[in-house]
Each structure stands twice: as C-alpha cells, then as structure tokens.
Amino acid sequence: MIDVLYFAWVRERIGLPREQVETRATTVAELVEELRAREERYALAFADLKALRVAVDQDLTDFDAPLAGAREVAFFPPMTGG
Amino acid sequence: MIDVLYFAWVRERIGLPREQVETRATTVAELVEELRAREERYALAFADLKALRVAVDQDLTDFDAPLAGAREVAFFPPMTGG
Amino acid sequence: MRIVVQEPPFDLGAEAAAFATGRRDMGAIVTFSGVVRDDPAKPLRQMVIEHYPGMTERALHKIAAEAQARWSLGDVLVIHRFGAMHPGEMIMMVATAAKHRKDAFEAAEYLMDYLKSRAPFWKKELAADGESWVAARDEDEDALSRW
Amino acid sequence: MRIVVQEPPFDLGAEAAAFATGRRDMGAIVTFSGVVRDDPAKPLRQMVIEHYPGMTERALHKIAAEAQARWSLGDVLVIHRFGAMHPGEMIMMVATAAKHRKDAFEAAEYLMDYLKSRAPFWKKELAADGESWVAARDEDEDALSRW
Numbered sequence: 001m002i003d004v005l006y007f008a009w010v011r012e013r014i015g016l017p018r019e020q021v022e023t024r025a026t027t028v029a030e031l032v033e034e035l036r037a038r039e040e041r042y043a044l045a046f047a048d049l050k051a052l053r054v055a056v057d058q059d060l061t062d063f064d065a066p067l068a069g070a071r072e073v074a075f076f077p078p079m080t081g082g
Numbered sequence: 083m084i085d086v087l088y089f090a091w092v093r094e095r096i097g098l099p100r101e102q103v104e105t106r107a108t109t110v111a112e113l114v115e116e117l118r119a120r121e122e123r124y125a126l127a128f129a130d131l132k133a134l135r136v137a138v139d140q141d142l143t144d145f146d147a148p149l150a151g152a153r154e155v156a157f158f159p160p161m162t163g164g
Numbered sequence: 165m166r167i168v169v170q171e172p173p174f175d176l177g178a179e180a181a182a183f184a185t186g187r188r189d190m191g192a193i194v195t196f197s198g199v200v201r202d203d204p205a206k207p208l209r210q211m212v213i214e215h216y217p218g219m220t221e222r223a224l225h226k227i228a229a230e231a232q233a234r235w236s237l238g239d240v241l242v243i244h245r246f247g248a249m250h251p252g253e254m255i256m257m258v259a260t261a262a263k264h265r266k267d268a269f270e271a272a273e274y275l276m277d278y279l280k281s282r283a284p285f286w287k288k289e290l291a292a293d294g295e296s297w298v299a300a301r302d303e304d305e306d307a308l309s310r311w
Numbered sequence: 312m313r314i315v316v317q318e319p320p321f322d323l324g325a326e327a328a329a330f331a332t333g334r335r336d337m338g339a340i341v342t343f344s345g346v347v348r349d350d351p352a353k354p355l356r357q358m359v360i361e362h363y364p365g366m367t368e369r370a371l372h373k374i375a376a377e378a379q380a381r382w383s384l385g386d387v388l389v390i391h392r393f394g395a396m397h398p399g400e401m402i403m404m405v406a407t408a409a410k411h412r413k414d415a416f417e418a419a420e421y422l423m424d425y426l427k428s429r430a431p432f433w434k435k436e437l438a439a440d441g442e443s444w445v446a447a448r449d450e451d452e453d454a455l456s457r458w
C-alpha cells in the first residue's frame with residue numbers, strides 16, 4: 001500500500017487529494033500506467049507527463065524513480081510559488 | 083572667486099572644510115597647481131591626484147575639466163558610502 | 165535559519181526589523197517580498213495558494229541550507245503563505261544577512277529562483293471570468309541554470 | 312522616488328512596510344540595508360560618515376533616476392545617514408518595487424553599486440587604537456563595469 005497524493009489541477013481532474021493504492025509497480029512510471037488504466041479521469045490527468053512533476057517521499061524525482069520502500073508518491077504540475 | 087571645498091582626509095590635511103580662492107586657473111588641474119604652490123599642507127594633500135576625486139558645481143568630473151563659470155570645486159578621496 | 169509556512173498574513177516591517185536588528189557582525193541585509201499583483205486589464209478577485217504540507221517545509225529547508233553552503237551568510241529567513249489572499253497582500257518574503265552585499269544579494273536571488281520552481285506551491289487566480297491555475301514560466305525554469 | 316539624507320536613525324521596519332504597502336500593481340519588492348559592522352578582532356567604537364550636502368542629494372537623485380530609466384520600476388527609495396553611529400546601527404537602505412523580481416533585484420544592486428562609489432559619502436572608523444578613513448575597495452569600482 002502506498003499513499004498517492006494529487007495537487008492543483010491534477011487533484012481537480014482526478015477529483016480527490018489523496019488515496020491509498022495497492023500496487024506492485026516498481027517505478028513511478030509503472031504506477032502511472034496502473035492509474036491511467038483505472039478510469040478516464042486518471043487517463044486525462046496523466047495524459048502528458050511532461051506537464052507533471054513527481055515527488056517520492058516528499059523529494060522531487062523522475063518518473064523512472066524506483067518505488068521500493070516508498071510510502072508516499074505525489075503528482076502535481078510544475079510549481080509556481082514565490 | 084571660486085568656492086573650494088575639501089572632504090574627508092583632504093579636509094584634514096589642509097585643515098579647513100572650505101575657502102574662497104581668487105584664481106585665474108582655467109582648468110581644475112591649473113587650480114591644483116596653484117594650491118600646491120601655496121603651502122606644504124596643500125602640496126601634501128594634492129601629492130597624488132590618482133588618490134583624489136573632484137566635483138565641479140557638485141558634479142563629478144576630471145582634473146582636466148574647464149573652470150569657466152564654475153562657482154564651486156570640491157576635492158575629496160574616492161567615496162565610501164553604502 | 166528560520167522557515168515559516170503559514171496561512172495568516174505576516175508583518176513585513178516587523179519581520180524585516182527583527183531580522184536586521186543587532187547584527188553587528190553582518191553589514192548587509194537583503195529582503196525580497198512578493199505581493200499579489202492585480203492586472204487592471206483583468207481584475208483579480210483572489211489568489212489561492214495550494215501547497216504540500218510536509219514537503220513544503222522540507223523543500224524550503226533544503227533550499228535555504230544550500231544557500232548557506234554556497235554563500236557566507238549570517239542568517240536566512242523564509243516566510244511563505246498559503247490559502248486565499250487579495251491583490252496587494254503579501255504572499256511571501258525572504259531575507260538574507262551577510263558581511264558583504266554581494267553574498268546577501270546573490271543568496272536572496274538564489275532563494276527566490278529555487279523557491280519559485282522547486283518548492284511545492286501552486287497559485288490559482290480567481291477572476292470575474294473564472295478561475296485558472298497559474299502556468300509555470302519557462303524563464304523561471306531557465307533562471308535556475310545560472311546557479 | 313524618495314531620497315532622504317539625514318543624521319538621525321530611521322526605522323527599517325516602518326520604511327519597508329510603508330514602501331511595500333498597497334502596491335497592487337507591483338509584485339516584487341527588494342530592500343537592501345547596510346549596518347555598521349564590528350570586527351571582533353578590532354572592535355569599533357564608532358563610525359562617522361561625512362558627506363557633501365547638496366551634492367549628496369543631487370548624486371542620489373541622479374543614480375535613482377538612472378535606475379528608473381534602465382528598469383521598469385514602480386518606485387525607488389533611498390535613505391542614507393551621515394554623522395556618528397555605533398556598531399549594529401543602520402547606515403542606509405534602498406528599496407525597489409517592480410512587476411517582476413529580476414527588475415527589482417537588478418535595480419537594487421545597481422543603486423548600491425553606484426551609491427557605494429559615486430555618492431559623496433566618506434566613512435571614518437573610530438577604534439580603540441585610533442581613527443582611520445575607510446579606503447575605497449577596487450572591487451567596488453570594478454562592480455560598476457557590469458552595468
């Protein structure tokens with residue numbers, strides 16, 4: 001089980017801020033494939049990975065990052081703070 | 083007649099902050115020559131022109147600047163504000 | 165180092181004064197503050213900032229620690245708000261103290277550049293004609309390449 | 312634009328807050344403040360700043376106007392003290408307001424670089440072992456070449 005979090009328009013498209021996901025994905029990219037296959041709203045949210053960023057256990061990383069031992073994965077658009 | 087002002091260590095070496103000078107100098111450099119010839123303390127203050135800056139009528143300028151029409155000439159070391 | 169992530173407004177004057185007071189060993193203090201800007205052509209009703217609790221503080225600490233490693237700094241302050249705010253309200257501030265102005269300026273610009281595109285905040289603009297997420301600007305990403 | 316040359320202390324917090332307040336059209340505010348720094352190896356009793364009344368205000372206006380011509384600025388503030396001050400006291404501050412942070416940062420750095428070596432102020436340090444005029448630093452003169 002892994003906590004999956006969504007922020008900004010990713011959260012709005014998927015329709016929830018976080019959920020627990022039962023997965024056997026070994027990388028972020030594999031997890032994205034599983035999510036995409038779920039429902040149209042996931043497919044839409046993950047349509048363009050170049051428009052998304054990902055953090056594993058609260059550290060920014062890449063889509064090919066391994067998920068071994070990860071407790072929390074977050075998906076969101078590029079940040080716009082400041 | 084022209085007002086001549088001195089600041090910082092130039093003022094201290096010459097021993098006064100300002101004086102009125104009767105001069106026929108047509109450039110700052112000529113005025114410096116006249117002042118140097120006056121007394122040892124002037125010669126000392128003006129010993130190294132590279133260590134000095136000059137303003138004519140409150141605008142920074144060079145030692146070869148003309149004095150025609152000038153009311154106020156000031157000599158001082160490089161500025162250290164901020 | 166002080167990192168604050170909060171919803172309520174902060175007092176720029178009081179924060180700047182407290183940060184600068186009594187720094188006998190630091191000659192240069194730089195502050196940057198960001199204000200919710202209103203475009204007269206497209207009046208803004210509100211700006212809402214979403215963030216990622218936990219990761220936000222972690223990312224800001226990392227950015228501030230990196231600034232302290234790169235420049236000789238006496239102190240670093242970062243305050244960033246989340247939630248709803250109106251045009252004219254202060255969104256965030258950073259402050260740096262250093263012996264020399266070059267370090268204080270560069271570190272503040274570094275903090276801002278990284279905070280803009282590496283700290284998990286997202287801005288949404290609520291205007292009369294609807295709401296929209298602010299898009300990241302290529303130049304903000306490009307700004308990182310100079311460090 | 313506001314240029315102030317004065318002997319008494321000023322209130323950085325109040326000045327920064329007043330400068331930043333209600334700038335709905337300006338997203339970025341940068342302040343720089345300079346503090347009398349004390350070197351533990353050579354404790355400073357006092358710093359005395361001499362200036363050239365008349366020319367000082369003129370030079371600061373010229374520098375601020377040049378900054379406004381070069382960058383898109385909403386406002387510029389310069390406050391510089393003269394006379395005697397103790398370690399830890401604020402010597403001066405500049406503030407810039409702009410739509411974008413790059414303009415606000417660059418203009419503040421420009422103001423500081425020019426103010427350092429083109430505004431008629433001279434610093435004298437009074438220490439236990441005597442007094443001495445602060446020498447201009449080559450790097451301050453070199454800093455002008457980037458603009």
